[in-house]
Amino acid sequence: MTGLTIYLLAILVGLAAGTTSGLLGIGGGVILIPLMTAVLKFDFKQAVTASLIIIIPTALSGVIGHLYRAASSQTPYPHWGLVIVIIVGSIAGAQLGTLLCHWLDVSILKKIFAVLLVITAVKLFIQS
Secondary structure (H helix, E strand, O other): OOHHHHHHHHHHHHHHHHHHHHHHOOOHHHHHHHHHHHOOOOOHHHHHHHHHHHHHHHHHHHHHHHHHHHHHHOOOOOOHHHHHHHHHHHHHHHHHHHHHHHHOOHHHHHHHHHHHHHHHHHHHHHHO
């Protein structure tokens, strides 16, 4: 792929991740990792690392948008105490996950990722 083509594909990957993140609250691993490995030819561990870097501004942008719209539409805010507890747990879990990601073989990581995607998809399908 040429330099321009790869950057245009990266923009499309970013648009897909940003749109799904803002629309559904997902985007990091669920959208970015498959797209970065398939379209941009990232190594799986590179995609995981890049996904974590990318999700910071993506999530912050989504939070600002949702809070702004909640304030103007009388939509209830989330339970802030629980949100903070989840943040603390997520930070600890991210450190554990990082350690495991560099310790486990890529083939095992891909299988874990695939199982989680299937479980999530089945649960969403059943609940809808």
